[in-house]
Amino acid sequence: MPEVEPNDEAADAQVITFSNGAAFSMGSVNFDASSSKIDESDTYALTLNSASAIEIELSHFDVPDDDLDLFLLDAELEIVAFSESVSSFEIVAAELSGGVIYYVVVRAFNTLGDAPYLLSIDLN
Numbered sequence: 270m271p272e273v274e275p276n277d278e279a280a281d282a283q284v285i286t287f288s289n290g291a292a293f294s295m296g297s298v299n300f301d302a303s304s305s306k307i308d309e310s311d312t313y314a315l316t317l318n319s320a321s322a323i324e325i326e327l328s329h330f331d332v333p334d335d336d337l338d339l340f341l342l343d344a345e346l347e348i349v350a351f352s353e354s355v356s357s358f359e360i361v362a363a364e365l366s367g368g369v370i371y372y373v374v375v376r377a378f379n380t381l382g383d384a385p386y387l388l389s390i391d392l393n
């Protein structure tokens with residue numbers, strides 16, 4: 270699915286729906302100071318029916334010109350897991366509880382203009 274703006278904050282998070290244990294979203298962020306369309310973060314929300322391991326991958330952006338980072342937050346917006354490479358795609362893995370909301374945040378640390386990405390989420 271494509272992202273839907275605005276999605277910058279948890280309150281505006283785009284709800285992730287799974288199909289056969291997987292979900293995808295294509296979006297873009299932009300943190301180029303010379304650009305007129307700054308979009309520092311994209312926020313997604315997910316709630317699992319039951320506890321599960323999860324793997325989240327942020328890929329297909331233009332490394333190293335674009336440096337995007339990936340965060341998994343709990344309902345209190347505390348960081349559960351994060352990935353902040355400067356030279357590769359990002360991946361996080363965690364064990365999630367069922368029945369509570371989590372947030373996945375794609376953050377632009379630095380970009381050259383618009384930085385498209387693919388967010389892939391897998392349940393195990």
Ligand SMILES: [Ca+2]
Pocket residue numbers: 272274296297298308310311
């Ligand atoms: Ca966006």
Ligand SMILES: [Ca+2]
Pocket residue numbers: 274275276277308309310311312
């Ligand atoms: Ca956004």
Ligand SMILES: [Ca+2]
Pocket residue numbers: 336337338352353354355356357359378
């Ligand atoms: Ca990064």
